[in-house]
Amino acid sequence: MAPHLEAQAELFTPLYERALAWLAKEVTEPGLIVDAGSGPGVVSCLFAETFPGARVLAVDFSEPLLERAGERAARLGYTDRFGTLAGELPGVLxxxxxxxxxxxxxxxLHHLGDQRAALAAFAERLAPSGTLAIMEGGLPSRFLPRDLGIGRPGLEARLDALEAEWFARMRADLPGSVDEVEDWPALLAAAGLKHARTRSFLLDLPAPASDRARAYVADSLARLRDGFGDVMDPEDRATLDRLLDPADPAGVHRRADLFVLTAQTVHTAVKSV
Known part of the structure; x- marks a missing residue:
């Protein structure tokens, strides 16, 4: 997963930069920033860049991903104020x-079975007046026109439905999974936090797509093809095969109308003094 996670976060950097700039207006001169579920540390290092006076702690269950985070921080010159912590969230905090x-x-957060309990544990690890920020929700990514000239129109909407079913199964299979209404401001308030705020951030990379964007789209569609190929409509499977064929003029490697458009939502709240 590491290359995919890194490629996605690097491509989504403009979105993250806008989100962090919004946070910087509310969180002034933080001493310690914790990135809970940091993966390979792309966003952790963006925090180090955005808040040059802060120490950044990248936390993840995967030690190999944290090694990549440490290597990235070293390349960017953040080693003296960058650390890692390996273990299962939220207990490792x-x-x-x-x-x-x-x-x-x-x-x-959505990878933790009891999200309400996890938010309470996150809140406990905040300093007085500290801010908890979670990125959950938003809009599915779009890469192609609704009618892309091959196969049946509306391919991406049908892929969204398959992903939604997978997501529900993934949540249900997590240890200690608890069904929860995803009212994030209410859940933040239930964790004892105040002044909940919500804002969404757009990533708009218009056609014609860059080589980096094309590689990301191809990888994303290939993962969907591998994950859902046995259950998807045969015509949609054939369409994906053409989209992933580097030699096909209708494929994502060559078509001129390829783009990346998505939105991610950030919810914040503050711990009382």
């Missing part, structure tokens, strides 16, 4: 030496 002035969970 108890091993942090200091409470966080800003705790970020970017699309990691």
């Amino acid at each position: 108890a091993d942090s030496d200091y409470p966080a002035d800003l705790l970020w969970a970017g699309r990691s």
Whole structure:
């Protein structure tokens, strides 16, 4: 997963930069920023760039991903104020030496079975007046026109439906999974936090797509083809095969109308003094 996670975060950097700039207006001069579920550390390093006076702690269950995060921080010159912590969330946060002035969970909360309990644990690890920021929700990515000239129109909407079914199964199979209405401001309030705010951020990379964007789209569609090929409509499977064929003029490697458009939503709240 590491190359895919890195490629996605690097391509989505403009979106993350806008989100972090929004956070920087509310969180001034944080001492410690914790990236809970950091993966390979692309966003962790963006925090180090955005907040040059802060220490950044990347937290993840995967030690290989954290090694990549440390290597990225070293390449960018952040080693002296960048650390990593390996373990399962949220319990591993108890091993942090200091409470966080800003705790970020970017699309990691939904991988925890009891999201309400996880938010409460995150809130406990905040310093007084500290901010919890979670990125959950938004809009599905779009790469292609509704009618892309091959196969049946509306391919991406049908892929969305397959992903939604997979997501529900993934959540149900998590240890300690609890069904929860995804009212994030209400859940933040239930964790004892105040002043909930929500804002969405757009990534708009118009056609013609760059080589990096094409590679990301091809990888994303290939993952969908591999994951759902046995259950999807045969015509849609054939369409994906053509889209993934580098020699096909209608494929994502060559078509001129390829783009990347998506939105991600950030929810924040503050711990009382």
